[in-house]
Amino acid sequence: MTPAGSIYRRLILQLVGSAAILAAILFFLFQTFARQIAVESQDNTLRASASAILESVSVQQSRVVADIPYAALAMLGNVSDDRVFYQISQGDTVLTGYADLPPRPGDNTAWTAGYQGDSIRMVQITRSLPIDGSLSTISVTVAQTQDGLAQKLAQISRSAILVGAVFFAVATLLALWAARSSVRPLNTVAAAVSRRGPDDLRPVTTQVPSEMAPLMTSLNAFISRLKRSLTRSEDFITEAAHRVRTPLATVRAQAEVTLRRVDREENRTALKQMIRAVDESSRAAGQLLDHAMVAFRSDHLDQREIDLGEITREVVARQTPLAALKDISFDTDIIEGCSFQGDPILIQNAITNLLDNAVKYSPYETTVTVQVVPPANLKITDQGPGFPSENTARLTDRFARGANVGQTVGSGLGLTIAHDVASAHGGTLTLSNNTEGTGACVTLSLPS
């Protein structure tokens, strides 16, 4: 299953992302406010200077005179080493100071303009004075370059960056911690579930946060449904085995009885064919049940120490009477001590099916060789027609049969069962043809 992203990573990404956005906002707010304050403080100094100058303007004998106080300009020098410009004008006439200062744009009392290649901050205040009986507007402009301000702003920017960076670092640490502790309950549940044995279908009782309670309820409901359904399948398999096999056995027994009573040759032939068909059905039913059993058990494999030699001997012993019907003998060559971890019922099933196949496809009066070699390999060789050379791999598919089976009856499930058992155990099933003479060779290799 490919995970659709990670909650942990997503949480970190979102938290760190929002921390970065907040840090940036903090940086800009800090800088904007500080800048505003710095500019305001420069404006205030300029305004104080301008009003001190305006204060000193008076009318003497119909002439405007200005006695600029020393402090008016000296105070600007106390704040920074910036260049200072001023202008006193009456209406549009410049009385004294820097005549070429840029004009005031609109109604602002403080503004920024360019002058002599520098950016300057300007402040202008005005006052009306009576001259010769009419009011005249006197305006005082004081301006200062912004080197000191720029220096202050650079300093502020550095502080702002520091504040933002510290905020971001702390927020990131908190985000890591928060993400970790949010994901922890999930990991706890995952660990609790995966630690369970194959047959453990009890409800999960790990303590979880309220947000995960619905998941846990659903999980437990699912587990109990699974448990019910498994029980039902097991019951069904047992039931089906019983219900299919018992009537077939009855039919076979009746057919045998009838065969003894019938004398006419054609009737006997028909009955024999019927008995054979019943045998085949019975075997197919058995195999179907075996297959269902394998599929069911593969999901929760029983792990037990199995002696491959011993289990092979048992199966061979059980198959010997059946083989004897075709005068086929088993030649067993078992090296002791080949043991592995596995499900004995499934292994038995697989070996039974392989031997059954070998017997089925072997001609009369031949030998089937059964070898057990370390570490845990079972090799069965017959003297039958062997596998068709093409598509050997496909033979392990359900209901697939070789092209050369001829009249031999079969369900096509034998190799599938053996293959599934091998896979469930992490082993392999290898199909090949006997290199000396004819015959198929099947090797079941299990991890020891």
Next chain:
Amino acid sequence: MRHLILALLTLCPSLPLAFEIEAETTFAAEDESRILRIISTTDTGVFTPIIEGFQAENPDTTIIYTAVSSSQINQAIVEEGAVFDVAISSAMDLQTKLANDGHTLQYASDATALIPDWGTWRDSVFAFTQEPAALVLSPAALGDLPIPTSRQELIGLLRDHPDVFAGRIATYDVRSSGLGYLFATQDSRTSESFWRLTELMGSLDVQLYCCSSDMIEDVSRGEIAIAYNVLGSYAEARTDLADSIVIVEPEDYTTVMLRSAVILRDTLDRDAAEAFVDHLLTQAWQPGRSDFPFPNPLEDAPNARPIPLGPGLLVFLDQLKRDQFLSEWQNAILQ
């Protein structure tokens, strides 16, 4: 000398320069690949050792040293656009205005870092001396009268003996001397007694001078009994007159001027200008310096009131303010 050049200038009306040059001296280097033009209010003789010291380290730089009066530096640079590399002046207000109005370049180096904060402005104006405005007296002319040590004592002395001092007091003509104007305006800021003293001097038929050196000469000859606001450094430099003059730094307060250098914006050889400023400042401010022709700027007099560099100095350069000050001054002095 000055009259000679003036005469020459009058004779040659085609000369493009209109500002008044007092003296122009060329210190030729062995290898004349670079030329450094200095415009200065300092007498050539006083500055010669510094220039020679610089040329010893920079033998490829020829120096053209133009001595002018302080107001002429502004005339030359601002109004006529004359090309110089370095301007040296005792008129702190005019130097500050040059820097404020963008006629100078900013410069920072190890040498400029030697200057204390109060001795530099905007990395443009570099002070290299501290020179007090002193009283210079003639002991011969005073006779038995006590030597005044403060302005109060001076005022008392002048009031009590108008017969001795009539026509024998001297000070700067602030209308023509930039340094005189600077000293007078700073006095007027500092103390009310300035105007009383000015009026008193006016009533005693004060003699007005253009320059400290002339006042010192006349005091030494006994023609002048007391000269007010004379550059103390010049008086002390005249060791030949040590017996005939007395130098007093007033106890109430002594105005201290900072002689300063600026690198001009229109310099043709910025590197040479910077090297010269470095040399000058290193000589001035380095502890353990030798044969520097100016008083040690690090020596502090107890009553010293150094004039602070900064935009405040622009105030008295304002035309309205200047007109007002001069008219008040004239009312007081030309009675």
